[in-house]
Amino acid sequence: MVIFVKGTTDALNRIAAEEARLVGRQVLVTEMEHHADLLPWRHRSGHVMVGLSDDGHIDLDAIEHALETSEGKIGLVAVCGASNVTGFVSPIHEIAELAHRHGARVSVDAAQLAPHHRIDVREAGDPGHLDFVSLSGHKMYAPYGAGILVAPRDFFSGAPEVMGGGAISIVTWDDTVWADLPDREEAGSPNVIGAVAMGVAIETLLELGFNEMLAHEAAVGRQLLRALSGISGVSVLGGAESPAGDHRLALASFVVDGLHHGLVAAALSHEWGIAVRHGCFCANPYVFHLLRMNKDAVNAVENEVTSGHRMALPGAVRASLAPYNTEPEVERFIDAVTHIARGRMKADYEQAEDGTFAPAGGWPRIASPLNTLAARRV
Ligand SMILES: Cc1ncc(COP(=O)(O)O)c(C=O)c1O
Structure with missing residues (x-):
């Protein structure tokens, strides 16, 4: 059903x-x-x-x-x-x-x-x-x-x-008769x-063909994993030994020695126009495991976070590839991470209390038709 x-x-x-x-x-x-x-x-x-x-x-x-x-x-x-x-x-x-x-x-x-x-x-x-x-x-x-x-x-x-309209057969003053499935589970x-x-x-996706997409994703995924793990100071979570393919999707979460994950993500966005995610990806226990944190280390972080210091949260940076990503794009991404890992960032960054980083002075306003329209209305 x-x-x-x-x-x-x-x-x-x-x-x-x-x-x-x-x-x-x-x-x-x-x-x-x-x-x-x-x-x-x-x-x-x-x-x-x-x-x-x-x-x-x-x-x-x-x-x-x-x-x-x-x-x-x-x-x-x-x-x-x-x-x-x-x-x-x-x-x-x-x-x-x-x-x-x-x-x-x-x-x-x-x-x-x-x-x-x-x-x-x-x-x-x-x-x-x-x-x-x-x-x-x-x-x-x-x-x-x-x-x-x-x-x-x-x-x-x-x-x-979840109860409400659509989930019932009849409702009287004091009785409810539920509808058959699946309607009963689709109230509202x-x-x-x-x-x-x-x-x-x-x-x-079916027309594009899952096998064809996977073959392409596996190729760029292998390129991503191999090149990322070859950058000095960069470690891929879960290692790079199992290559992208049937048993691993084309994505990589990684940490850069000595650099906060939020800083790496901000520099990738601001200086290279590359969108990544950073943090624990809504999988705290797994990230703690992959970062090889023991119970004491996790307890210490928990204490920091519960006292309002979110900056203490460890994490990683994640790059995810889709069927439309190309080899030159992966090369450019590797170039970007290499520059950042070598400390060659062009801008200065500031960390906010929630742990995120932004270029000093704030993010530049993006010139988009929506922003132009909004500016005209003011
Ligand atoms: C593995 C996994 N499970 C569950 C979810 C939750 O999905 P949603 O936020 O669409 O409910 C996500 C979203 O990132 C995910 O990656």
Whole structure:
């Protein structure tokens, strides 16, 4: 069954709300998860977190061990299809087989995977079948605000988590009769434009061909990883040993010795016009693991942050490639990082209290038709 939702976060929270009603059950998560695939389980249904290999790969033995020792309490294994930090692609069908063998279901957070790999949910009787798949339209080049939750029809029973118009069959003065699924889980005015745009985006990706896009992305991804890890003072999170391809997406998170991640990102934007993300990418435990921080180091950061010093938050810089990125663009990016790592920045930068950096005197105003129009109206 497909339910239209706002995005992956919404989808995972819906599953967690329903899971929370199943008293005594736990959800198994990995240390790799995005906060959207961690917090709903932690705060609604209860979770068991399994560790990863040293370099940040999924550890199938750890998952199996947790399932074996849970005495049937683990009802769901929640795992990302691919990490938004390292691009490592998870062995989702093997994890599904493990989960099913131990009487659990599997939920795949496919936000990062869906734009790059064609996902095969497989038949319900197949041991590698994916019970739940959550994704966000905007990751597939559609507008924000629309997403998909694929779920077994028998999972949602009784009153829905989100209640309102469209979810009912009839409402009397003192009674509510819920509609059938999927309507019951789609209360409120539907995001019709979002759903249509997401459909068109997915059709466009299918027309372009996932295999063709992946082959191109893998080539530029390998170029990115190889060249980045060759810059002195630059370390790629998760290492550069597993190359981009079927098992790693074309993205790289990295740190530059002695330079704050926010400073690197500001210089890339201001001096080179290159947009990257920096910080912990909504995956704090995974980034702490990849930065090899121990519990004491994390506690110290937590104390700083809770006393209002966000500057203390560690992090990395992430460059993500898409099918439209080219080899010369990657070369230019490598050139930029090399300059920055050698301390050859042209501007001065200031750090704000929230930890972000900006050129001294502020960001220049961008000459865009919208800004020109706005200026005329003043
Ligand atoms: C792996 C992963 N999971 C979940 C999410 C959350 O997606 P959304 O913000 O669209 O709900 C993201 C978004 O960055 C992601 O990368």
